[in-house]
Amino acid sequence: MNKKLLIALPILAIATFGAVFFLAQQKGLKASNAVDSVTFSQWQGCSGTTGTPISCKDSDNISTCRAAATAVGNLTQGTSQIQSCADFYQKIYNPHKAEDLINNGGFYVSCYTNSSVITAAKNSDFFYNKIFAPQYLKCAQLSV
Numbered sequence: 001m002n003k004k005l006l007i008a009l010p011i012l013a014i015a016t017f018g019a020v021f022f023l024a025q026q027k028g029l030k031a032s033n034a035v036d037s038v039t040f041s042q043w044q045g046c047s048g049t050t051g052t053p054i055s056c057k058d059s060d061n062i063s064t065c066r067a068a069a070t071a072v073g074n075l076t077q078g079t080s081q082i083q084s085c086a087d088f089y090q091k092i093y094n095p096h097k098a099e100d101l102i103n104n105g106g107f108y109v110s111c112y113t114n115s116s117v118i119t120a121a122k123n124s125d126f127f128y129n130k131i132f133a134p135q136y137l138k139c140a141q142l143s144v
Helices: 001-032 040-049 062-076 084-095 104-112 116-121 127-138
Strands: none
Touching: 040 127, 062 084, 062 127, 084 104, 084 127, 116 127
16 A cells, blocks of 8 residues: 555656646746737837837847848738738738737738748847847737
8 A cells, every 4th residue: 555655646747837837837838928918009108108219220130130121021921921911911910000909810920920021030130139039929929
């Protein structure tokens, strides 16, 4: 009987630890999904106060910054080959009201965290750090 108890206790401890770890991770996921409560009004208000330059004119490498901006623009517009980006602009952005949520349908997150979009943005450190991340990630309450 003592042998069974000695075997059962570590298994029970591991199962308990696993359950606690899983629950902690789930709570963390919910907290990281703050974007789900961001309205267009909040997002646009933040975008206007980030100090983000409208253009790449302040960059040391203007042409690289503009190329990254153009690439991201092409990937995230309504005609994008990335379906979530096309859906965001066609279904959410174009008909939006100030109180509408930016991530309605999950399109915003799927678009702006898409690996192709992030890679294009990171082609210019200036564009990514000074324009893209502040405006499209931080203002949407996505972690950078």
